[in-house]
Amino acid sequence: MNLTENIKEALRSVKINLLRTVLTGAIIAIGITSLVGMLTAIDAIKAQIEDSFSGLGANNFDIRSRGFSGGRAVQDGKTEKSYPAVKFRDAQEFKSEYSSIGLSTVYSTLSGAVEIKRGSKKTNPNIRVTGVDDLYLPIKGIKVEEGRNFSNTEIEYGSNVCIVGTELIDLLFEKEENALNKQISFFGNRYTIIGILEKQGSVGGGSGADRAVFIPVINGSRLDRRGTFRYTITASGSNPINLEYEMGQATGVMRKIRQDGIGEDDSFEITKSQTVGESLEEVAGYLRIGGFTIGFITLVGASIGLMNIMMVSVTERTREIGIRKALGATPLRIRQQFLIEAIVICLIGGVFGVILGIGIGNIVANTIGPGGFLIPWIWILVSFVICVFVGLSSGYIPAFKASKLDPIESLRYE
Structure with a gap:
């Protein structure tokens, strides 16, 4: 069973367990929304203030x-x-x-x-x-x-x-x-x-x-x-x-x-x-650190929830794992399947989280003061990197547990 088949199997599992995928992805989406939303709002407000400062002689x-x-x-x-x-x-x-x-x-x-x-x-x-x-x-x-x-x-x-x-x-x-x-x-x-x-x-x-x-x-x-x-x-x-x-x-x-x-x-x-502009950049830096910290804490909670769900998934699919091992699947391929499944769920949640975060961040910024629509490409990239990291860290323990299951005991599991 190669990597391509593992990816297809992981996607098939995500599709079959759609409700679980949606709920798990929602947990990740909330974390990403809080992270991207706050950072987008901070950058959008900063851009508005900088536009004002350009008229004030910055x-x-x-x-x-x-x-x-x-x-x-x-x-x-x-x-x-x-x-x-x-x-x-x-x-x-x-x-x-x-x-x-x-x-x-x-x-x-x-x-x-x-x-x-x-x-x-x-x-x-x-x-x-x-x-x-x-x-x-x-x-x-x-x-x-x-x-x-x-x-x-x-x-x-x-x-x-x-x-x-x-x-x-x-x-x-x-x-x-x-x-x-x-x-x-x-x-x-x-x-x-x-x-x-x-x-x-x-x-x-x-x-x-x-x-x-x-x-x-x-x-x-x-x-x-x-x-x-x-x-x-x-x-x-x-x-x-x-x-x-x-x-x-x-x-x-x-x-x-x-x-x-x-x-x-x-x-x-x-x-x-430019002293005001420099002070603004310093304050914005502190706000970004605060926003990133709050978003990261939210994501830690989301990763724990994802790990718990993946552990339940391993328990539910013990017999399936036994069949795959009996057919020749190695522990590496078993780990890959569960890790890929965790990463896919995280990325799905990340996509929705980024979309919601950008929308909420710009709404907050435009509520405070009229301005344009900001798309924080750097934070979007960072968010997807974080999603992959959360998927790997949350899925590793369940994947490792699945790869160590005894195939005979797994086949006998009800």
């Missing part, structure tokens, strides 16, 4: 004053020479020259402790005012819910207009009052509200853009009477593959503007805006 890079403050840079415990801060003229010149490569925005945080007034109402002195250009909101992925973004004319002439967060509206205006085109006061000047930002929510106890005011960067530069403002440039990368190349080009442009000599260190800092 592929951007920042150019700012060295040491973040324009003062002395410290490295390896040694104080290096002092570097001049990136000024408004430097930033504007960079933006102009870099425009042939990609988009960039110039901005400066003017103050993080500003009191905003409107008539008799005023806020606490905890509002952040930032001078920005017309590309700041799109590059940073901040959306204007009501009103509009700054126009080129308002940016060019530094008009007294502003875009504000939702918390500011709640503090200074009545619930049903329209805040657009109304005026507020800060820095001793009146500013007209032209836009209201989409609510961002709080992170770490702060309000972020909800408690922020944005004004044209040129308007903000006029407030720099002592020349202490530091300006930051955020350049938008075309895609992650070309990011390093574009950063190199930006470095060359900025060194030329800053007149950094050959062999001298950069008088500025350039950093990737």
Whole structure:
């Protein structure tokens, strides 16, 4: 009896004992569903968040004053020479020259402790005012819910207009009052509200853009009477593959503007805006480990159930085993038959488990947030490998027991 006949016999046995096969396969399917479902949901949710981060500047890079403050840079415990801060003229010149490569925005945080007034109402002195250009909101992925973004004319002439967060509206205006085109006061000047930002929510106890005011960067530069403002440039990368190349080009442009000599260190800092994406990947890794562990525990329970059923099958088919041995079947062929039968049952359950897992995982992910349909090919391959392993580990003991049965005693078994 060769291997091919063994496979046919195993398939025939699976077909004859259809109810037992379905029940056993269901046990395996539940384990695979839990494994593939959780891992699919994790990967699909991660893909959705990454798409959101791409709009929030995950592929951007920042150019700012060295040491973040324009003062002395410290490295390896040694104080290096002092570097001049990136000024408004430097930033504007960079933006102009870099425009042939990609988009960039110039901005400066003017103050993080500003009191905003409107008539008799005023806020606490905890509002952040930032001078920005017309590309700041799109590059940073901040959306204007009501009103509009700054126009080129308002940016060019530094008009007294502003875009504000939702918390500011709640503090200074009545619930049903329209805040657009109304005026507020800060820095001793009146500013007209032209836009209201989409609510961002709080992170770490702060309000972020909800408690922020944005004004044209040129308007903000006029407030720099002592020349202490530091300006930051955020350049938008075309895609992650070309990011390093574009950063190199930006470095060359900025060194030329800053007149950094050959062999001298950069008088500025350039950093990737990918810390959130990297943190997300780390968290997703932990979630995958947790999902795989839970799914594996479920599969261990399924393999024990399969082993129990296969042991019962050996007992039920003792006489059949005796007949096959009497006809010349070796212990190896007997073991092969039961192992193949266990693997086939596992693979049948695995197919249904993978289909259910992919469906459930994508449903969960799309319930949390709208996104596409993800097919985790790697986890599908891993699942089938696991099915074969479970079949081998669960079927070996019953197969070994069957191969050791005495043919004479087996023939006499009722």
